[in-house]
Amino acid sequence: MAQKTAPLLPSTDALLCQFGDRLRLARQRRRLSAKQVAERAGMSPMTLRSLERGGSGVTMGAYLAVMQVLGIENDLGLLGAADPQGRELQDARLTRRKAAPAEPTVRRMPAAAAVPQPETIGGKNWREQGGFADSQALAGLIQPPEPMSQKPQKPHKAR
16 A cells, blocks of 8 residues: 655645656657656656656655656755745844944054154164164164063072
């Protein structure tokens, strides 16, 4: 005894019939007989006939086997790919983030005038001299770092 299938809505049943028609047209365009396609798909000609009529009792595997024989099995990947209704439902469940402030906070670098630039070394403009004349002039730009703490550091013992 054949297994019972769930009843389909009339609109869904019509879609299945249209799909069966498209499979029949694809077979006919390739000039393949129903017997040839049924043998290659591993089903009886009666199952293929039911499939081409859009029968809801035919398994999805049988539909896919016929699509494979016809060379259109990759079209199955297009089914449900867009899913606009599912995306709308997913977007509706997303939590809303707080609106961004009207003006974003921007950290600004200090103005060029605020950064001290050593222009003179020993009363001479080093740019006019074409650079530093000697290592002492260059060392004049380097200031020793300020001590981090007031505690004297203990000398390390060699082991």
